[in-house]
Amino acid sequence: MKVVRSIAEVRQQVKQLRQQRSQGGGDAVVGLVPTMGFLHDGHASLMRRAKQTSDIVVISIFVNPIQFGPNEDFERYPRDEQRDLALAEREGVDVVFMPTVEDMYPAPTKTHVTVAELTDTLCGASRPGHFDGVSTVVTKLFNIVKPDEAFFGAKDAQQVAVIKQMVIDLNMDINVVACPIVREVDGLALSSRNVYLSAEEREQALVLSRSLEMIKQRVIEQPELTAGDIRSMLRSEIGTSSIAIIDYAEIMTFPQLEAMEDRAVVRDVAGEVIVALAVKFGKTRLIDNAIFSPSTLPQTVVHA
Amino acid sequence: MKVVRSIAEVRQQVKQLRQQRSQGGGDAVVGLVPTMGFLHDGHASLMRRAKQTSDIVVISIFVNPIQFGPNEDFERYPRDEQRDLALAEREGVDVVFMPTVEDMYPAPTKTHVTVAELTDTLCGASRPGHFDGVSTVVTKLFNIVKPDEAFFGAKDAQQVAVIKQMVIDLNMDINVVACPIVREVDGLALSSRNVYLSAEEREQALVLSRSLEMIKQRVIEQPELTAGDIRSMLRSEIGTSSIAIIDYAEIMTFPQLEAMEDRAVVRDVAGEVIVALAVKFGKTRLIDNAIFSPSTLPQTVVHA
Numbered sequence: 377m378k379v380v381r382s383i384a385e386v387r388q389q390v391k392q393l394r395q396q397r398s399q400g401g402g403d404a405v406v407g408l409v410p411t412m413g414f415l416h417d418g419h420a421s422l423m424r425r426a427k428q429t430s431d432i433v434v435i436s437i438f439v440n441p442i443q444f445g446p447n448e449d450f451e452r453y454p455r456d457e458q459r460d461l462a463l464a465e466r467e468g469v470d471v472v473f474m475p476t477v478e479d480m481y482p483a484p485t486k487t488h489v490t491v492a493e494l495t496d497t498l499c500g501a502s503r504p505g506h507f508d509g510v511s512t513v514v515t516k517l518f519n520i521v522k523p524d525e526a527f528f529g530a531k532d533a534q535q536v537a538v539i540k541q542m543v544i545d546l547n548m549d550i551n552v553v554a555c556p557i558v559r560e561v562d563g564l565a566l567s568s569r570n571v572y573l574s575a576e577e578r579e580q581a582l583v584l585s586r587s588l589e590m591i592k593q594r595v596i597e598q599p600e601l602t603a604g605d606i607r608s609m610l611r612s613e614i615g616t617s618s619i620a621i622i623d624y625a626e627i628m629t630f631p632q633l634e635a636m637e638d639r640a641v642v643r644d645v646a647g648e649v650i651v652a653l654a655v656k657f658g659k660t661r662l663i664d665n666a667i668f669s670p671s672t673l674p675q676t677v678v679h680a
Numbered sequence: 681m682k683v684v685r686s687i688a689e690v691r692q693q694v695k696q697l698r699q700q701r702s703q704g705g706g707d708a709v710v711g712l713v714p715t716m717g718f719l720h721d722g723h724a725s726l727m728r729r730a731k732q733t734s735d736i737v738v739i740s741i742f743v744n745p746i747q748f749g750p751n752e753d754f755e756r757y758p759r760d761e762q763r764d765l766a767l768a769e770r771e772g773v774d775v776v777f778m779p780t781v782e783d784m785y786p787a788p789t790k791t792h793v794t795v796a797e798l799t800d801t802l803c804g805a806s807r808p809g810h811f812d813g814v815s816t817v818v819t820k821l822f823n824i825v826k827p828d829e830a831f832f833g834a835k836d837a838q839q840v841a842v843i844k845q846m847v848i849d850l851n852m853d854i855n856v857v858a859c860p861i862v863r864e865v866d867g868l869a870l871s872s873r874n875v876y877l878s879a880e881e882r883e884q885a886l887v888l889s890r891s892l893e894m895i896k897q898r899v900i901e902q903p904e905l906t907a908g909d910i911r912s913m914l915r916s917e918i919g920t921s922s923i924a925i926i927d928y929a930e931i932m933t934f935p936q937l938e939a940m941e942d943r944a945v946v947r948d949v950a951g952e953v954i955v956a957l958a959v960k961f962g963k964t965r966l967i968d969n970a971i972f973s974p975s976t977l978p979q980t981v982v983h984a
Binding site: 485 | 792797826
């Protein structure tokens with residue numbers, strides 16, 4: 377495994393591996409897993425998925441300052457380079473790209489990639505400028521590494537929707553693969569930010585996955601359930617935690633992220649929907665979601 | 681010469697040529713000349729410059745709707761496919777990419793690439809959204825053709841500055857080459873829009889190149905000349921045309937496009953400056969410019 381820190385070096389490494397592994401056959405496939413480090417098993421699942429289809433697996437570790445708001449946790453975002461490298465090595469990663477902020481932004485960027493509409497809601501509404509920072513840095517990483525495919529975790533579902541839209545709109549020749557959320561055995565979605573949680577907060581945070589499971593079950597059981605019903609049920613369920621402060625608890629179409637009216641019957645949505653949560657426990661804001669296709673859910677059979 | 685109309689086809693053609701021409705040596709270099717068609721000798725000069733360093737020369741012909749304002753000339757922008765193809769053939773172009781609007785924008789793009797600051801002045805101020813349209817479509821063309829180098833005419837000097845900034849900021853692995861303005865023998869800068877001019881307007885439009893020549897001469901002769909002096913001289917000279925309506929007549933640093941105070945002495949600028957004009961003759965808005973390095977201009981020797 378090569379660990380490279382400069383843009384020139386990672387370009388050189390990827391080019392060399394691409395040449396080596398393209399010999400005697402078709403072109404070698406380069407897969408990129410962009411991360412902010414402090415890697416956990418969710419990230420590892422992306423690397424494992426990458427290895428299934430990519431001949432060369434590159435991961436980037438970069439805590440991107442321009443996607444953090446002024447009062448967010450950029451400075452205290454957890455970092456552990458040695459542990460990250462050990463995890464990447466264990467997963468058989470070929471190249472780890474760890475640039476400095478100065479490498480990525482030698483001067484404040486004048487250029488931004490912005491995706492409209494999809495970024496107006498959910499985390500985009502709570503974190504103004506966040507997704508501009510994400511789409512800009514992902515474009516930079518794509519231009520540096522030139523991957524054929526890139527892997528993102530479905531926990532950041534809005535990020536996945538934004539990146540997919542960007543790739544389509546800008547004709548990037550890259551296959552964007554969304555990988556399922558990885559959870560602890562008790563249901564908590566893995567996140568680098570879980571390290572911020574106290575024991576009490578971590579216990580209370582289980583309300584997120586519990587609410588999502590409940591909603592999926594209710595949609596199966598009650599075919600007439602509306603978006604408004606779901607919003608109420610989410611608020612009521614999350615409200616059972618004494619410390620949870622809801623940022624949003626929403627149901628929308630996916631990946632369009634279009635609002636659903638309160639009276640809209642969820643089962644009538646032809647495509648997918650997302651039930652998306654952002655909730656603060658103490659100082660820590662966690663997100664979680666469930667994406668499913670209501671029209672293809674099993675119907676509960678009512679026995680006579 | 682291959683003429684291709686779909687994105688998939690141009691990707692396929694470039695890939696194939698790249699493989700063919702890379703055999704037995706280093707990687708073949710792909711050069712892109714993005715144009716809006718109605719090609720003239722200015723465009724031909726870009727193709728000739730491309731042939732000097734590119735093994736494969738691709739030109740795109742696409743009148744990009746999103747860089748035109750609602751009251752601009754998108755609909756009536758001149759088009760002549762047969763003549764364009766004959767010129768490209770004559771210049772030894774390998775691939776002409778002529779997509780339709782539906783190919784490039786199957787749905788309205790939600791994604792835009794924006795370059796701040798550089799786009800606030802000159803044409804950016806007169807044509808809101810214009811440069812967002814330019815940087816977005818150029819990003820798309822770059823992602824489709826994947827060139828190693830791209831060639832732009834210096835007549836659109838602000839466009840060159842914006843594209844160069846974008847390429848740096850987004851780490852695009854592309855060498856952007858600005859090529860000198862090509863002029864008619866009487867000084868008129870070549871432009872597809874010159875076809876709009878009546879004989880009288882064309883005659884009057886010579887005031888643009890005449891003004892620029894005069895300014896360069898004056899900076900040589902008068903070392904103490906200020907930006908304010910130059911603005912006055914430009915307005916007075918262009919004012920000699922009875923029909924000229926000035927949009928802007930400016931001097932700025934280049935490529936930063938930073939404003940110069942009226943009292944700033946031009947000779948004191950360490951880098952380059954641009955004298956930039958946008959002037960309407962009848963319904964036709966023409967632009968022209970001169971870029972030079974004042975500190976390296978010859979000094980007029982005063983003989984005793």
